[in-house]
Amino acid sequence: TDTTPIPLHDLTWWKRPAAERDADFAAIRRERPRMFVPIGPASDSGKAKGFYAITTYEDVLEVSRRPEDFSSGIGGTQIFEQPAELRAYRGSIIDMDNPEHARLRKIVSRGFTARNLASLRDEIEDVVSEILDEMPQSGECDFVSSFAALLPLRIINSLLGIPREHEQFILDATNIILGASDAEYIADQSAAGINAAVTEASKGLIDLLDSLSTERIADPQDDLISQLVAAKGEENLTPAEMARFFILLVGAGNETTRNVISHGLYVLTQHSEQRDRWLADYEEYASRAIEEMLRWATPVIHFRRTVARDGVMLGDLEFSAGDKVVMWYTSANRDETVFDNPYEFDITREENPHVAFGGAGAHFCLGAHLARLELDVAFRMLFERFPDIHSVGEPDRLNSNFLNGIKHLRAEYTSVT
Numbered sequence: 139t140d141t142t143p144i145p146l147h148d149l150t151w152w153k154r155p156a157a158e159r160d161a162d163f164a165a166i167r168r169e170r171p172r173m174f175v176p177i178g179p180a181s182d183s184g185k186a187k188g189f190y191a192i193t194t195y196e197d198v199l200e201v202s203r204r205p206e207d208f209s210s211g212i213g214g215t216q217i218f219e220q221p222a223e224l225r226a227y228r229g230s231i232i233d234m235d236n237p238e239h240a241r242l243r244k245i246v247s248r249g250f251t252a253r254n255l256a257s258l259r260d261e262i263e264d265v266v267s268e269i270l271d272e273m274p275q276s277g278e279c280d281f282v283s284s285f286a287a288l289l290p291l292r293i294i295n296s297l298l299g300i301p302r303e304h305e306q307f308i309l310d311a312t313n314i315i316l317g318a319s320d321a322e323y324i325a326d327q328s329a330a331g332i333n334a335a336v337t338e339a340s341k342g343l344i345d346l347l348d349s350l351s352t353e354r355i356a357d358p359q360d361d362l363i364s365q366l367v368a369a370k371g372e373e374n375l376t377p378a379e380m381a382r383f384f385i386l387l388v389g390a391g392n393e394t395t396r397n398v399i400s401h402g403l404y405v406l407t408q409h410s411e412q413r414d415r416w417l418a419d420y421e422e423y424a425s426r427a428i429e430e431m432l433r434w435a436t437p438v439i440h441f442r443r444t445v446a447r448d449g450v451m452l453g454d455l456e457f458s459a460g461d462k463v464v465m466w467y468t469s470a471n472r473d474e475t476v477f478d479n480p481y482e483f484d485i486t487r488e489e490n491p492h493v494a495f496g497g498a499g500a501h502f503c504l505g506a507h508l509a510r511l512e513l514d515v516a517f518r519m520l521f522e523r524f525p526d527i528h529s530v531g532e533p534d535r536l537n538s539n540f541l542n543g544i545k546h547l548r549a550e551y552t553s554v555t
């Protein structure tokens with residue numbers, strides 16, 4: 139077996155065409171599915187620094203199901219641990235273990251239950267209709283800024299209770315925080331430049347949270363900021379916990395679903411026969427098409443865990459406390475032992491237990507219902523209004539190995555009269 143290190147943490151590895159990465163991941167799953175990826179020189183003790191790449195579907199699911207062995211709290215869930223000055227702003231529940239995780243997740247999960255979300259459908263329809271009205275009624279547009287990014291942005295802002303006038307600021311700030319490795323969002327790509335920009339964006343979000351919370355204390359509303367404010371008193375949510383929660387929610391709400399919408403339009407344009415089939419009977423294919431777009435796009439490429447104690451096993455691999463493991467959802471979602479013809483986009487796929495929302499277990503995406511609802515309403519209404527909308531050319535991709543993002547995508551369409 140080839141043991142040449144494959145630098146999955148390195149952005150240049152990700153800049154290659156998707157087909158090349160897919161082929162590499164297929165070989166990794168086959169030949170060394172739990173390979174060690176070294177990063178930098180060995181530490182003083184002689185132990186190599188780096189992480190184990192978890193690449194098969196079965197392993198990703200198992201790691202995600204065992205939070206007591208594979209911790210999110212020890213050092214967080216990013217491949218590279220955050221510099222100290224940024225740690226204050228990052229994480230919240232995504233970077234926690236029990237009992238804190240359960241205590242804090244409960245506070246906002248009420249706002250995300252299926253029952254609450256049912257009443258959201260009407261609101262999402264209103265927002266989509268408004269966005270469609272704002273788009274040029276025929277011709278061309280940047281599909282990301284005119285449609286795909288606006289829907290999740292307006293919905294998460296409305297759920298949190300952020301007034302419309304802050305919309306552009308929220309978009310810019312979350313682009314900087316989650317798209318930090320892309321020069322379009324942060325021109326100075328030195329470590330100091332990135333830290334400064336992310337710190338400034340995070341501070342700006344916290345200032346906004348502070349002023350909105352002050353308003354909510356005086357005048358509570360039916361929104362998540364009011365819930366967080368109430369929890370601050372009732373459940374001892376600290377100001378720092380509240381700030382991290384807020385940043386997590388605006389980021390997760392904004393920077394994920396939009397990429398499924400953009401990848402979705404792009405892949406449906408490439409597969410016009412499937413798109414025609416879907417449009418001929420939207421209802422018949424909707425839920426399968428949405429799951430397939432989620433699998434296809436896998437907007438979140440990976441999350442990390444840290445081994446909690448010596449002797450933890452995964453199959454026949456024994457770990458030591460502190461070992462890092464990275465779950466590559468992007469690879470798991472193409473695992474040929476689970477998905478027939480995994481490299482084919484197929485809206486009629488019956489079995490589609492993808493891990494786009496993060497496997498299973500305690501950290502399963504809190505926004506999964508919301509994202510699915512947004513995707514359903516988005517495509518339904520988009521195709522009703524502009525049945526011939528299609529992407530033109532190649533997407534302009536985010537420079538990242540964490541988010542499978544599309545920054546810009548040209549679309550063309552004629553109006554229906």
Ligand code: HEM
Pocket residue numbers: 202210215231232233243294386387388390391392394395398432436437438441494495496497500501502503504505506508509
């Ligand atoms: C967690 C993906 C939309 C809020 C996660 C995780 C993934 C993920 C992979 C697991 C993190 C882990 O295991 O460490 C996605 C994708 C989305 C999406 C692909 C869209 C297609 C949303 C939305 C929200 C949201 C719209 C709403 C605000 C969260 C939160 C967590 C989370 C709060 C942390 C849950 C916890 O740690 O208990 N998401 N997400 N996500 N997501 Fe999403």
